[in-house]
Amino acid sequence: xxxxxxxxxxxxxxxxxxxxxxxxxxxxxxxxxxxxxxxxxxxxxxxxxxxxxxxxxxxxxxxxxxxxxxxxxxx
Amino acid sequence: xxxxxxxxxxxxxxxxxxxxxxxxxxxxxxxxxxxxxxxxxxxxxxxxxxxxxxxxxxxxxxxxxxxxxxxxxxxxxxxxxxxxxxxxxxxxxxxxxxxxxxxxxxxxxxxxxxxxxxxxxxxxxxxxxxxxxxxxxxxxxxxxxxxxxxxxxxxxxxxxxxxxxxxxxxxxxxxxxxxxxxxxxxxxxxxxxxxxxxxxxxxxxxxxxxxxxxxxxxxxxxxxxxxxxxxxxxxxxxxxxxxxxxxxxxxxxxxxxxxxxxxxxxxxxxxxxxxxxxxxxxxxxxxxxxxxxxxxxxxxxxxxxxxxxxxxxxxxxxxxxxxxxxxxxxxxxxxxxxxxxxxxxxxxxxxxxxxxxxxxxxxxxxxxxxxxxxxxxxxxxxxxxxxxxxxxxxxxxxxxxxxxxxxxxxxxxxxxxxxxxxxxxxxxxxxxxxxxxxxxxxxxxxxxxxxxxxxxxxxxxxxxxxxxxxxxxxxxxxxxxxxxxxxxxxxxxxxxxxxxxxxxxxxxxxxxxxxxxxxxxxxxxxxxxxxxxxxxxxxxxxxxxxxxxxxxxxxxxxxx
Numbered sequence: 001x002x003x004x005x006x007x008x009x010x011x012x013x014x015x016x017x018x019x020x021x022x023x024x025x026x027x028x029x030x031x032x033x034x035x036x037x038x039x040x041x042x043x044x045x046x047x048x049x050x051x052x053x054x055x056x057x058x059x060x061x062x063x064x065x066x067x068x069x070x071x072x073x074x075x
Numbered sequence: 076x077x078x079x080x081x082x083x084x085x086x087x088x089x090x091x092x093x094x095x096x097x098x099x100x101x102x103x104x105x106x107x108x109x110x111x112x113x114x115x116x117x118x119x120x121x122x123x124x125x126x127x128x129x130x131x132x133x134x135x136x137x138x139x140x141x142x143x144x145x146x147x148x149x150x151x152x153x154x155x156x157x158x159x160x161x162x163x164x165x166x167x168x169x170x171x172x173x174x175x176x177x178x179x180x181x182x183x184x185x186x187x188x189x190x191x192x193x194x195x196x197x198x199x200x201x202x203x204x205x206x207x208x209x210x211x212x213x214x215x216x217x218x219x220x221x222x223x224x225x226x227x228x229x230x231x232x233x234x235x236x237x238x239x240x241x242x243x244x245x246x247x248x249x250x251x252x253x254x255x256x257x258x259x260x261x262x263x264x265x266x267x268x269x270x271x272x273x274x275x276x277x278x279x280x281x282x283x284x285x286x287x288x289x290x291x292x293x294x295x296x297x298x299x300x301x302x303x304x305x306x307x308x309x310x311x312x313x314x315x316x317x318x319x320x321x322x323x324x325x326x327x328x329x330x331x332x333x334x335x336x337x338x339x340x341x342x343x344x345x346x347x348x349x350x351x352x353x354x355x356x357x358x359x360x361x362x363x364x365x366x367x368x369x370x371x372x373x374x375x376x377x378x379x380x381x382x383x384x385x386x387x388x389x390x391x392x393x394x395x396x397x398x399x400x401x402x403x404x405x406x407x408x409x410x411x412x413x414x415x416x417x418x419x420x421x422x423x424x425x426x427x428x429x430x431x432x433x434x435x436x437x438x439x440x441x442x443x444x445x446x447x448x449x450x451x452x453x454x455x456x457x458x459x460x461x462x463x464x465x466x467x468x469x470x471x472x473x474x475x476x477x478x479x480x481x482x483x484x485x486x487x488x489x490x491x492x493x494x495x496x497x498x499x500x501x502x503x504x505x506x507x508x509x510x511x512x513x514x515x516x517x518x519x520x521x522x523x524x525x526x527x528x529x530x531x532x533x534x535x536x537x538x539x540x541x542x543x544x545x546x547x548x549x550x551x552x553x554x555x556x557x558x559x560x561x562x563x564x565x566x567x568x569x570x571x572x573x574x575x576x577x578x579x580x581x582x583x584x585x586x587x588x589x590x591x592x593x594x595x596x597x598x599x600x601x602x603x604x605x606x607x608x609x610x611x612x613x614x615x616x617x618x619x620x621x622x623x624x625x626x627x628x629x630x631x632x633x634x635x
Contacts, residue, residue, distance in 0.1 A: 033099040036100065036241075036245065036247075037100065037103060040100075040251040043251070044251060049240070051240070052240060052243070052244035052245075055244070
């Protein structure tokens, strides 16, 4: 499974409509609580930890992939 | 609020979390967990001070009749323990539902110096923790329970439980795992207080209560004693005894020669569970399913009240396939240490929060019941049997001390429950505050022991008529005519208060066919009936109300 697919798999548990171009502004209900739920889900999926600074800027699927790919060597 | 099983299974449980930290994620976890319960959680986060929010009239917890209020905080959020306890006491008095209170989580400092100082976070922690405990144990506030968050943190480990990053960035103290664990703990408490609990633990003997096979290894050969692996079985029996003391009843279902097993129960020096600890012993070579059917009938319990421990996978499978209502627990073979985690790993099955005096005495009562059955077999005339029981019925009227037991009976009684109205303690208390409401219950003592409070009747009184709102009797005392004597006594009292007619209703439930004709047989006249309900009337003026001669009757009531 590609990194993008894995990210989407986690996101879809919270936002079933999540897509590769999903963004905090184009998904309804992406509030601060759901944002955290997504990030904690990603941490578990990839067995990594985000710094608060990273968490703040991971507001789209693209940004999430960007941050994660820096932390997961083989992706 | 009426909590009933139907509500527990399909209705909505309204819960309010009040916390000193961000608890939205715990709420999400809790709602996802719901399972058999439909949980609808609201949330109130104190930004300033949880103690303040607990007493404020504007606080969310006072805005709706929540079924459960859960109070969450951390050691550092509380400045004065007395103040917190005062607020909890106050909150208890104001809310109707159950109150679940987190306990304090023990600090886990790296510092060598901290714990060597006179006043430090450890001394503060233990002072605060014991004050909470004290509040619960000495004041016994109704429907109030502690959530042992401290043990959760200890089990997971401090670093797995706390997330400083989430704390400083988002005011969330716990890791994802920690939050899931807290939500699960809350869920367990709600489930334990809402759904009917298991009542009887049924045990196999060989390789379950002791290592080895008594029929082959003999009294000296089985593994039960102070050294490994016998010490595991001793410990397991101690765990079972602790459950018995909490209100479970124990029974045996074992393929063995009965004298062999009895020899262990009576004579083995390391045997913890004695003969009298088991209310029934099915030690024979019959199929275990048949034994279970007998046990259910003998103890008057539904199959869903049983938990079964057995080491033989084939027996476990047999029970699972044929009696799926029974909770089965496979005892690991050849791994005695693992036996010690069985109860812990199945904690949801064994959780008990509410223990009444009746629960504690239950085992003795079931034993007495077995003795009664034996007496019954030896006596041919049924009236002689009743007389030989030497029964004393104490009728208790409007006594508030009885409320916890009365509520428990309305929630648990299914068979002899004429109307099946479930009531919480708070509801009964508010009914007792109404002038036209009368509550009667009775305690039954016989020569085999005290059965405790086993019958309950609610009456709404008008000027010259009265209405029986609720009437039920515990299945423990079915078959002794106690229901007729109790009703007679209630009716006599109503007559003396000026009632000329009494109305009553039988309402069909899935399990109450046993009392369908009770009112009719007593002498009530059917006034209306359909397939779900029968309405009755009785003219008291035209009726003698003779007492049954084999009951000695006493009255106790609240003095005016």
